[in-house]
Amino acid sequence: MAAPRQLRCDVFIDASEGLEMIRICPSILNANFDDLPNEIRKVAEVSDLLHLDVMDDIFVPNFTFSLERSLEIIQSSLLPVDVHLMISEADTKAVSYAAKNTASITVHYEACEDPVATLRSIRHSGKRAGLAIKPNTPVTVLEEILDEIDMILVMSVEPGFGGQSFMEAMMPKVQQARHWLRQKGYKETWLQVDGGISLSTIRMAARAGADTFVAGSAVYKADDPAQMIRELRAEAGRR
16 A cells, blocks of 8 residues: 655645544643632633643642642543643553543653553543644654544644744644545544634644644633633634
């Protein structure tokens, strides 16, 4: 079988055909940590999942929530929670986040000694298993283990801080991942983009083939976070 052709960063090919579901996952990374119940309430009726960025100041140079605080947020959230672990020793720690209200747990390929075993342990806990790749990690690391992944997360910023600019150069990775998912028949695998998602970038990510979008600054810096989510969903749907 011929290998899929590699896409240059300056060539855009619409890979969105056939995508029906759009998921908007507001990240509380840019929310007011001192008033999270109210911050979550602002977006609960119009969002699909709450995106919880967990950082340990080891894998990335920032700290957000301890395991204990993460579980408190998960258990009290009005939305199912999409947990994004940017932590070291992900192999042994990931399943600790499998609370009742956890919908999915995503680990970084770069933080795992055995990604397949870790993904299997997450699935065994009853949660969707996600695998994220940083901007410098080639998307090819995913191809042979797609059967183990419930959600691919392509980072469109360097993980660690909110408010960074969207890296358009990551979109060929999204296109390639969507090509593989279609080619191999993985219709239930989600394809998420995280980093710099806004009204000016979400359509680009959707056309590349993403169906699940993390938005932090765009949502929580808006005057009306719920309305911003509606607008993001509409913009992604235009493709």
